Amino acid sequence: MSSRDEILARLKQNAIKPEPRPEADFQPLTFTNPVEQFQKILQVAGANSVLLEKGEDVNEIIRKTYPEAKTIASNLPGINCATVNPDLLEDPRELNGTDVAVIRGEFGVLENGMVWIKQQTRHKALFFISEALVILLNRDNLVNNMHEAYARPGFDDYGYGCFIAGPSKTADIEQALVIGAHGARSVTVILE
Amino acid sequence: MSSHAKAAKKFIADRERTAWHDQALYFVREKRDRMAHGVPEWEALRKTASRMKKHTISNLAYYLEMFERNATANGAHVHWAKDAEEHNRIVYDIIQRHGGKHLIKSKSMLSEECGLTPYLEERGVEAVESDLGERIMQFMGTPPSHIVLPAIHVKREEVGKVFEKELHTEPGNSDPTYLTHAARKALRQNFLNADIAMTGVNFAVASSGAFVVCTNEGNADMGTSFPKVHIAIMGMEKVVPDYDALALYVRLLARSATGQPSTTYTSHYKKPVEGQEMHIVIVDNGRSDILGNPDHVNMLKCLRCGSCINTCPVYRRTGGYSYSYFIPGPIGINLGMLRSPEKYSGNVSACTLCHSCSNVCPAKIDLAEQIYKWRQQLDPLHLASSEKKFIVKGLKLVMEHPAMFYSAIKAGRLAEKMPRFVLYNSLDAWGIGRELPDFAPETFNEMWKKGEVK
Amino acid sequence: MKVGLFIPCYINAVYPQVGVASYKLLTSLGVDVDYPLNQTCCGQPMANGGFEKDATRLAEQMEDLFKRYDYVVGPSASCVVFVKEHYPTLLRKEEHACLSNRIYEICEFLHDVLKVNKLDAYFPHKVSVHNSCHGLRLLHLGSPSELVEPRRSTLKDLLSLVEGIEVFEPKRVDECCGFGGLFSIEEAATSVCMGQDKVRDHISTGAEYITGADSSCLMHMEGIIRREKLPIRTKHIVEILASQKV
Incomplete structure (x- = not known):
């Protein structure tokens, strides 16, 4: 018998009385002013946020936010401040040293500041290896909580996806919060 | 005197350090409280999460098979390991097949449980821990003292010293920001040079075949971004039925663990990217026995958030190493006894039955009640003092x-x-x-x- | 309404004044109080230490002593909740003299059964409330800090009826004091450390007294206070509720 079958047999042998699936009997958190809440919670997560006003150029905002940036990687149309198209790189290791990555978020979650990022570039390394991450997000795409997030139609349509809430951080040395553990040291969400 | 009492006495002899340790962990507990109080439906959420776990473990074979089927259809390879030995062998076989030499690991309590790192190192495979706390412990040559905060017992000066030796940081500089960024720089090379990536699994979604890994540092994602092989290891109890169930646990995990609304990265791995192999190892190692143990079956609900450890007034004052099992605190007392009463009964005394652990547990595990039950077992097992x-x-x-x-x-x-x-x-x-x-x-x-x- | 007074062993031997105050308080509220003689121990120390079966005889004795009363009331949250929750298992029956709807910790009895809203009590002192673990987390005498539920406190409600009193709570409002029955002996170093921390937290409120519904916690903390000659004293809450102007 394979280990698999042995394990499954043991599970069936030791099985407990089936419990019915519970119904959630609570009203999850909701927010009355989504954009304001999202900006507030992004701040808690250590991220910046910018409301893109009509007529404003996103490239200008990126440049203004990261004036020192030399390499800006993006495959998004309209991001003409990009210096590199990451999809043209064979090896993701070549992304090491990227100053800013500009990517698109699918939706944001108001209760925790997460933005759902689906793999949209050839190498997902881009989301993590860049010193700074700029996420473009449609401000109408905000959900209240994780229940709504996972219930969005078509959510399961991804190969790799990540909820990102602010910059990489750690508190592993004496619980002192340090921004920039391995991933982006700075995250800016531009709400279009 | 129990093994815990003996070790605790030694730890407490340094009152200043005890107070520091207690305060550091109490601070985490307070952050958790603030987060919980920010969610009005918190108690209902815990109740539903607990019942959802019961539902899942009462249909464990069903959901594991569903997960396997969907993960396989997504292109992942699914393996099953009866015990630690088989788990280590499966992992080593995969590494060997790819001629791997450098494994980059994100934090996994399961790998600790199975003794994977020493197993691989004996066979010439370098396993580098990429979580900062785990990396500190790896440099120090000692195990983590906490399941979520591995280096919570280490002072910044001690980190400074070990980094001075290992990473050639400035002598005497123990600033956490400086040290963290030094580790960032050094580990970046490990990420780029690794040929095998390993992560744990926080949740495996049966209906989708995806699995979820939560980190704050981004080390799991960085680690899986370069090597051609990703091995994910999971205890059987990590499976959740579907995304609706997952929502409950994602809401509870970080709030309970570190007092954050969410972890920074909640990564969903479903299909291997082009040119990459994805392996998932499902591990039993005693879990099916727990299922057959009505007094302790609730232990299979555990999310490994560590909140019971942080709230435990005994743990806070005695440190992780005073427990003989590798997981300390209320969860560790119970899991240790399930592993081997003969080896780990020395931890059962480490509890005043204050019941705070049962109240913070996001899956509402009756942790204190179970410790009480274990105490009743000591005499029949001839292990009572x-x-x-x-x-x-x-x-x-x-x-x-x-x-x-x-x-x-x-x-x-x-x-x-x-x-x-x-x-x-x-x-x-x-x-x-x-x-x-x-x-x-x-x-x-x-x-x-x-x-x-x- | 006939109440049988449940006096735990250490109150009988060390703190009989707590029993006297309980009697006075209940009779002053018009309750018919009796004390069934020759009580010893409810069996909690044995059970929490891992020898639950060694408490069976004691449970039978309690059952025998209290079967003729409408209510069983005792000035110790920990003992009361042990009897309430574990006797059904020990006695192998759900129906017993100390059944959950008949046994009460005294504050709980005053607050929830008698619904006392006026007391002729006077205690012109600063007190710090000791929210004991079993009182809070098992008997629900208040809301534990880690649960998300409306804040309430039976002890503070009752103390608010006392004239002249100032009521405080420690910073870590319901941190365990480290007594824990046999824990206090088996894990003495940790127990003492927790007790010292707890007493200091109470002292930092500026209170003259630590008060609570569990004499066992108070006994443990008193031991530390006396050893270190610390500037605070312990007093069971019923003694305060029964205090009057001289």
Whole structure:
């Protein structure tokens, strides 16, 4: 018998009385002013946020936010401040040293500041290896909580996806919060 | 004295460090409280999460098979390991097949449970921990003292010293930001050079075949971004039915663990990217036995958030290493006993039955109640302390005979001493930092008899 | 309404004044109080230490002593909740004299059964409330800090009826004091450390007294206070509720 079958047999042998699936009997958190809440919670997560006003150029905002940036990687149309198209790189290791990555978020979650990022570039390394991450997000795409997030139609349509809430951080040395553990040291969400 | 009591005594001898450790962990507990109080439906959320876990473990084979089917359809390779040995062998085989030499690991308690790193190192595979806390512990050559905060017992100066040696940081610089960024720089090379990536699994979504890994540092994602092989290892209890169930746990995990609304990265791995192989190892290693143990089956609900550890007033004052099992605190006391009562019964004394652990647990595991049950098992298993047994048997004899009880008090009052069954070994223990209470001139019983209670 | 007074062993031997105050308080509220003689111990120390079966005889004795009362009331949250929750298992029956709807910790009885809203009590002192673990987390005498539920406190409600009193709570409002029955002996170093921390937290409120519904916690903390000659005293809450102007 394979280990698999042995394990499954043991599970069936030791099985407990089936419990019915519970119904959630609570009203999850909701927010009355989504954009304001999202900006507030992004701040808690250590991220910046910018409301893109009509007529404003996103490239200008990126440049203004990261004036020192030399390499800006993006495959998004309209991001003409990009210096590199990451999809043209064979090896993701070549992304090491990227100053800013500009990517698109699918939706944001108001209760925790997460933005759902689906793999949209050839190498997902881009989301993590860049010193700074700029996420473009449609401000109408905000959900209240994780229940709504996972219930969005078509959510399961991804190969790799990540909820990102602010910059990489750690508190592993004496619980002192340090921004920039391995991933982006700075995250800016531009709400279009 | 139990193994925990002995080790605890040593730890507490350094009162300053004990106070520092206690405060650091209490700070995390307070952050957790603030987060919980920010979610009005918190208790209902816990209740649903607990019942959803019960539903899942009562259909464990069904959901695991569903997960396997969907993960396989997504292009992942699914393996099953009966025990730690088989788990290690499967992982090593995959590495060998790819000629891997450098494994980059994100934090996994399962790999700790299975002793994977030493197993691989004996076979010439370097396993680098990429979580900062785990990396610190790896440099120090000691195991993590906490399941979520591996280096919580280490002071910044000690980190500075070990980084000075390992990463050639500036002598005497123990600034957390400086040290963290030094580790970032050094580990970046490990990420780029690794040929095999390993992660744990926080949740495996049966309906989708995806699995979820939560980190704050981004080390799991960075680690899986370069190598051609990703091995994810999971205990069987990590499976959740679907995304609706997952929502409950994602909401609870970070709030309970570190007092954040969410972890920074909640990564969903579903299909291997082009040119990459994805392996998932599902590990039993005693979990199917827990399923068959009605008193302790709830342990399979555990999310490994560590909140029971942070709230435990005994853990906070005695540190992770005072427990003989690799997981400390209430969760560790229970899991250790499930692993081997003979080896780990020395931790069962490390509990005042304050029940705070049962209240913070996001899956509502009856942690304290289970410790109480384990204590009842010690005597039948011949693992009870003989001193404690002597005290209890003495107490029982006297308390069952009111005449003896009241004459013992009288005798004690005259001799200004407790009766022998209390004295035996225990007076010393009580007297370590406390005065013994004085007997009253008259018991309530005597006063009542004499009509003095008015 | 006939109440049987449940006096735990260490109150009988060490703190009989707590029993006297309980009697006075209940009779002053018009309750018919009796004390069934020759009580010893409820069996909690044995059970929490891992010898639950050694408490069976004691449970039978309690059952025998209290079967003729409408209510069983005791001034110790920990003992009361042990009897309430574990006797059904020990006695192997759900129906017993100390059944959950008949046994009460005294504050709980005053607050929830008698619904006392006026007391003729006077205690012109600063007190710090000791929210004991079993009182809070098992008997629900208040809301534990880690649960998300409306804040309430039976002890503080009752103390608010006392004239002249100032009520405080420690910073870590319901941190365990480290007594834990046989834990206090088996893990003495940790127990003492927790007790010292707890007493200091109470002292930092500026209170003159630590008060609570569990004499066992108070006994442990008193041991530390006396050893270190610390500037605070312990007093069971019923003694305060029964205090009057001289």
